Amino acid sequence: MMWKFNEDFSFVKQGIQFILLSLMLLIVIGLGSDKFYWIFGKNNYVTLHLMIEMLITVVTMSISIQTWLITPYILSNRVLYAGSLFLTISLLEMIHALSYKGMPFFITESTPYASTWFYMFCRLLLSIGFLIIFFIKEKEIRSIYRWFIYSLPFVIITGCFVVIYAPTPILPSLMIEGEGPTVLKNTLQYTAVALQMVIMVLLLKNFKKAPKIIFLLLCSSIYLIMSDFLYTMYQDVSDIKNFIGHMFELGSSYLLFRAIYFSSIEKPFQQLVDTQEHLEKSREKMHHMAYHNEITNLPNERFLMESLKKDLYISKSRKAIIAIGIERIAAIKASLGSTYADQMISLIAQRLKNILPEKYLLCLLREDYFVVYIDEVSDTHQLTQLSQKLQLVMEESFQVQHFSLNSQLNIGIALFPTDSYREEELIRFAFYAMHEAQKTPTRIRFYESSISNEMTERLLLETDLHDALENQELFLEYQPQLDLHTGQIKSVEALVRWQHPKKGWISPGVFIPIAEESGLIIPIGQWVLETACKQVKSWEAVGLPPIKVAVNLSLGQLFQQNLVEIIHDVLEKTQLEPKYLQLEITESMTINIDHMTTVLHKLKALGITIAVDDFGTGYSSLSYLKDFPIDCLKIDRSFVQKIQSNSTDKALVDMIFSMAKHLKLKVVAEGIEEIEQLLYLIESKCDTVQGFLFSKPVPPHILQENYQSLHNDAKSILDSITTSEV
Known part of the structure; x- marks a missing residue:
């Protein structure tokens, strides 16, 4: 529950950060892109672009490597395809950066033609790949397929190289110097936007299955769409819209990385932590159950015996065990059932707790016998008075569902060290006295040696x-x-x-x-x-x-x-x-x-x-x-x-x-x-x-x-x- 609260809180925090960053970047555009034209200096745009693309490449490559590392443990076809997709994206981003106008010679002289097509391939492949992975039925595959699937990106990259660097240009130009994107580029960009919106609809339908992951993916999609629109509006590489578009693209890649990291590492780790906490709580609960009665939550016989072994011999002062039997409880259990008997025992336990001082140890033994351990007794009159008080609180009827039940207490008392030095005998002698107490008018009896013979005979009978x-x-x-x-x-x-x-x-x-x-x-x-x-x-x-x-x-x-x-x-x-x-x-x-x-x-x-x-x-x-x-x-x-x-x-x-x-x-x-x-x-x-x-x-x-x-x-x-x- 604690982890769930923290996760919900992180949603709010990340949502606020997302909104503030988006507003800040959009305000820059809103103030007028002309004012920020060449703001970083003419010769610095290539460097800034390279830095952003390097970060995007690092992020997408990290996603690919991270997926590769977890696939031996999660042999899912979807996970492998996602890793292969991000490896392709990272390679295309790298080539896009190297072929950008102003970069040193890369295969041919750097021009907007090659760089823009590499970006567009990357952008379309991202949305199409996501849609394909979404509709693929998830299944477990053999480990050997990892190498085959991760080799696909190199086949795709080779195909892109052949098409873009053909001796005679096959594809039309997507950018016109001084004018900006062509109609074809904008069409392809809007196609990517449409595909991304379809992805967002599919994500929203499955939001309840993985709220945090889908929240991050939705934010990533929004950033990606905002970058798409900005890439259709800028005139040349020095336009501030181009720079902010790259910032949104970088933000989108980071949010994608966060989603993958959360689903593959953070969430499993947190689940492991939660499991450990649950196990610890289970151990504590099991320990509590081992030493307490489930009906009344009172200490049980094991707890009493261990307490006596620790406390009984600390001093030779007089101590007492009071055994309390509930009259008619066996008949109620046999006739009305255990549920009624258990409820009555619980009510009796509450009355006894209300009377007994906190320093006295009240336990429930054998389901329907109470035991009180008193570690310091001044005289037997004190015990008699306490026993009478306990009997007095039983006079009022117990309301158990629609039954009004009455009961009496038979109380037996054994003293340490007068009756016995051993904790087992002390408890047994108190029970012997309790059984004999029902034969007396007061229903209270102190243990005497003659009782043992009578009780042995009774048990045999x-x-x-x-x-x-x-x-x-x-x-x-x-x-x-x-x-x-x-x-x-x-x-x-x-x-x-x-x-x-x-x-x-x-x-x-x-x-x-x-x-x-x-x-x-x-x-x-x-x-x-x-x-x-x-x-x-x-x-x-x-x-x-x-x-x-x-x-x-x-x-x-x-x-x-x-x-x-x-x-x-x-x-x-x-x-x-x-x-x-x-x-x-x-x-x-x-x-x-x-x-x-x-x-x-x-x-x-x-x-x-x-x-x-x-x-x-x-x-x-x-x-x-x-x-x-x-x-x-x-x-x-x-x-x-x-x-x-x-x-x-x-x-x-x-x-x-x-x-x-x-x-x-x-x-x-x-x-x-x-x-x-x-x-x-x-x-x-x-x-x-x-x-x-x-x-x-x-x-x-x-x-x-x-x-x-x-x-x-x-x-x-x-x-x-x-x-x-x-």
């Missing part, structure tokens, strides 16, 4: 979970749900289980968070949905009454672009009526009410029912209750288990029942383990209950085999409550 689905290690259990109005088991909840081949039964509370974090929850969730629907149809086939199955949806599934189509296909594939499928969401999933409302309405349109699981444990606004097409609320077991002992929990449960009644929603209570809890729920007009009081989650064949006995047991429990009340 994540690796095994990738193969669990394919190896059929996952299975479903179903917990019956009792309809308190009829005393019948009309629905069940499908719960996924994992039987590890070596470690045995793995708690869902352990592997479900791993699945959500790794993105495996989407294929697992789809498998659960399809398996549960098949099982309901299987029960129906063996004679069990119709049973509704409740299936939990993960956050990742809810943000799948084709979730509705997937569920519709599952229902079609399993031939299950939509009314026998209930999808359960949690309050924490309401990170984007607009998106959720749209998706849930589409799901509702399929004919399925929708429930809010673990109601009352979330932190979102209850405004979604009026927007979402919800059928029922599920009271979390943590409330149910304390309704007899905790007045606050009892008040919350009462509030849920009241809210459900006014919103015309059904209520399902989980975790019923005691008769007293059941009695309270019956009095509160709860619709459905589930818990160990009636049945723990069981494999499908157990539920099938004990279906009637489960009903009998439930009836006994309900009858005992009725009897005790009486």
Whole structure:
């Protein structure tokens, strides 16, 4: 870009110079050629003419030599023909100067006859040659043709000598002493002007292809045409018009030389310089890319490691690594795609930068984990306060295109030299603490040695979970749900289980968070949905009454672009009526009410029912209750288990029942383990209950085999409550 600016500026500068020189020479003519007649002295005109012709010869010969030197590298027929043309022009100019009137004896006595014809041949050959070269199709030719093409000028010169120096004059005279040019000379001169104008039109049509070169060629053509007109007006060699005509001709040759020099030497050299600058910038850019994250422009892991290697051991003062994990980012990436996740990461990075002091090093590792390096820590309280500030700025929603997304930060802290002296371990320990932080209420945790064992186990489980689905290690259990109005088991909840081949039964509370974090929850969730629907149809086939199955949806599934189509296909594939499928969401999933409302309405349109699981444990606004097409609320077991002992929990449960009644929603209570809890729920007009009081989650064949006995047991429990009340 810089070179382009300089080139444009040179256009202006050269254009001004061109205009000023032209005006100056034309003013001399305008003031009256008679006043300048013999101005240089009668005997000095021959010398001045010789000097100008020598300069023109040098310039045109330079063009020819320059072209000859570059042709081994640019084997273009046009370039070779141009070089040959200028060699011819330079030789004709030289002979024109030697045969000029007043010069010493050259073959014959010097006369205007020979000199003028040599000039006219030169002038016509220049325009005709340019036109021929312009219309020749450019192609690459063999190097051996250089010698052949450059020998053509000597053939042309020989022909001119034969014609002009024939014993008997063949050509008429072009100059009459004391009178000036003849009609024939003027005709030939105007013919050259016409040809040159044609060349100018052709140049203008191609101006955008090579602006500077064509600008120089146009200026050269204008000077040449001005010299042509002056050569038709002078009376003899002492006329100032003749001298100025030669000056314009010299200027034209110089501009031609500048055009050729620019195209063959200056422009390629400048392109080489530009290429080198581009390469240097590319190296700088590549270096920057190697040490910075492309999304946020923050330093990356390589930058962090090199910084730690240089700075960590300078002093033994306490230093800290803060690892920051973005909750739900994996689910957003899996459901909405990388574009949304990247935009959210970029927004989070900006908020973090606004909070952190400039002296702290903020880096982005592994695409969605931030790390802060603090080279001087006074006490751990300082780190806790900083972590709380970082979490605080995350409370406001992130607007990512048409989604309003929320997230939290899990923060882990490792200290140097307390936790480790090695930079790799320090970072790893901070990440271990970060993963464990999500289990704490504050979501902030300092590293402890016990965490390493837990994290190693977690990573091994994540690796095994990738193969669990394919190896059929996952299975479903179903917990019956009792309809308190009829005393019948009309629905069940499908719960996924994992039987590890070596470690045995793995708690869902352990592997479900791993699945959500790794993105495996989407294929697992789809498998659960399809398996549960098949099982309901299987029960129906063996004679069990119709049973509704409740299936939990993960956050990742809810943000799948084709979730509705997937569920519709599952229902079609399993031939299950939509009314026998209930999808359960949690309050924490309401990170984007607009998106959720749209998706849930589409799901509702399929004919399925929708429930809010673990109601009352979330932190979102209850405004979604009026927007979402919800059928029922599920009271979390943590409330149910304390309704007899905790007045606050009892008040919350009462509030849920009241809210459900006014919103015309059904209520399902989980975790019923005691008769007293059941009695309270019956009095509160709860619709459905589930818990160990009636049945723990069981494999499908157990539920099938004990279906009637489960009903009998439930009836006994309900009858005992009725009897005790009486």
